[in-house]
Amino acid sequence: MQLKDAMRETCLSDLAEAWYNLLTAYQSANPDLAAAVLNTVERYVNWIDVALVVNEKVGAATINQSTYSLSWGALRGVTDNS
Numbered sequence: 001m002q003l004k005d006a007m008r009e010t011c012l013s014d015l016a017e018a019w020y021n022l023l024t025a026y027q028s029a030n031p032d033l034a035a036a037v038l039n040t041v042e043r044y045v046n047w048i049d050v051a052l053v054v055n056e057k058v059g060a061a062t063i064n065q066s067t068y069s070l071s072w073g074a075l076r077g078v079t080d081n082s
Contacts, residue, residue: 004047015044016052023058 007015019037027034041053 008048012044012048012052016048016058019053020058 019041022037023034026037045053
């Protein structure tokens with residue numbers, strides 16, 4: 001618990017900003033990397049300040065990534081079954 005408390009006090013806002021930057025930079029160029037960023041955020045979200053990752057800026061990027069991932073998954077399903 002001490003590590004999490006230290007992270008809350010010192011670096012989580014920077015980490016959340018890095019997640020956002022990676023997500024927006026790679027959501028089109030490398031969607032698998034962007035999805036990995038979201039998977040990483042998922043591991044933190046239950047103990048960090050939710051406002052770091054649930055806000056208008058991050059929400060828009062997450063929706064864009066989710067839409068792309070769903071579209072890509074549907075396309076892969078179609079091409080795999082052909």
